[in-house]
Amino acid sequence: MKLHQLRALDAVARLGGIRAAAREMHLSQPALTKALRELEGSTGLKLLDRGNAGAILTEAGSRLLLRSRVVFRELEYAEMEMRQMAGQERGRVSVALSPVLGQLILSKAYRTFNRQFPNISLRVEPAFTRTSLAAVADGRVDFAVVLLQGVHAAANVVVEPWFDVAHRVLGRAGHPLGQRATLDQVLSQDWALTNATAGGQFDLLAKLCADNGHALPEVIHEAASTTLLVALVSGTELLTFAPMLNAATLNSGETQIIECEEVRGLTRKFGLLRRADSYLSPAANALKDEIMRLSLDHVSRMPPVP
Numbered sequence: 001m002k003l004h005q006l007r008a009l010d011a012v013a014r015l016g017g018i019r020a021a022a023r024e025m026h027l028s029q030p031a032l033t034k035a036l037r038e039l040e041g042s043t044g045l046k047l048l049d050r051g052n053a054g055a056i057l058t059e060a061g062s063r064l065l066l067r068s069r070v071v072f073r074e075l076e077y078a079e080m081e082m083r084q085m086a087g088q089e090r091g092r093v094s095v096a097l098s099p100v101l102g103q104l105i106l107s108k109a110y111r112t113f114n115r116q117f118p119n120i121s122l123r124v125e126p127a128f129t130r131t132s133l134a135a136v137a138d139g140r141v142d143f144a145v146v147l148l149q150g151v152h153a154a155a156n157v158v159v160e161p162w163f164d165v166a167h168r169v170l171g172r173a174g175h176p177l178g179q180r181a182t183l184d185q186v187l188s189q190d191w192a193l194t195n196a197t198a199g200g201q202f203d204l205l206a207k208l209c210a211d212n213g214h215a216l217p218e219v220i221h222e223a224a225s226t227t228l229l230v231a232l233v234s235g236t237e238l239l240t241f242a243p244m245l246n247a248a249t250l251n252s253g254e255t256q257i258i259e260c261e262e263v264r265g266l267t268r269k270f271g272l273l274r275r276a277d278s279y280l281s282p283a284a285n286a287l288k289d290e291i292m293r294l295s296l297d298h299v300s301r302m303p304p305v306p
Helices: 003-015 018-025 029-043 059-085 099-116 129-137 183-187 200-211 226-234 282-301
Strands: 048-051 054-057 091-097 120-126 143-147 157-172 191-193 220-222 240-243 255-258 267-275
Touching: 003 018, 003 029, 003 054, 003 059, 018 029, 054 059, 091 099, 091 129, 091 282, 099 120, 099 226, 099 282, 129 143, 129 157, 129 200, 129 267, 143 200, 143 282, 157 226, 157 282, 191 200, 191 226, 191 240, 200 240, 226 255, 267 282
Parallel strands: 091 120, 091 143, 191 220
Antiparallel strands: 048 054, 143 267, 157 240, 157 255, 157 267
8 A cells, every 4th residue: 555545535535536536636537546456456455436426435435545544634734743853833722721831831931942843823721621621622732731620521522530639629828727627618618710610620619529428618708810819819708729749839928738637538630631633732731731740740749648
């Protein structure tokens, strides 16, 4: 089997006939027919049924075409990768990244990415479960790295868990509850979350309440970014959840962890969301791999959460 023969089969299948396929490939009809006959000879199978209405793939032809298109995509991917690595192709990579994780690894990931692909620009937006799933599904971002709690299966989105992260209750420094409280005490407070009705932090809170037979807090506020959430919590009596990716920053001068026995087992997965029906570009794939490498390296060096 030769590549030009497989491309001829693809053209006939897409266009429905020898004449149109030959025109698209800038070949004579006899030359295209010869390529198809050689392909059938190499497989020992009939690949096309030819008739007055055009050409239709046989079952063997359909199976071969399915495999061939994977080869075509890989070749296109390889060509794009070589152009991007040679700095000959410009473009953009758009990603959604957990703000907490981004603070830890984004600048390091960018430096490696920029050395490999100096002509590719980067767009980064904060990743939250509810909004990032839609952004990946409709192609607004190439991929998202996010807390996977509340992510439900979608036909065109791949969910790839990377690592588990423990969560703790977070309040302002000097919160009246102190540094340790009961579940009744923390759930009697008003809360602020990045998702106040479904997905992400809300699902964490809902699970905590359901597992312990407790009603949800009466008031749950929503802050659309982690920066706003921390600003809100650090100056009020509100509580929130924080992933234990960088415990030192949580016990800063503005906020503190409030230990609660029932919350100790609240561990959720961080991971990747990407479209199932398309390849990541070489630049996007390289950035994804570097973010994953740095994330797993950071998690592996974290001390165990008590």
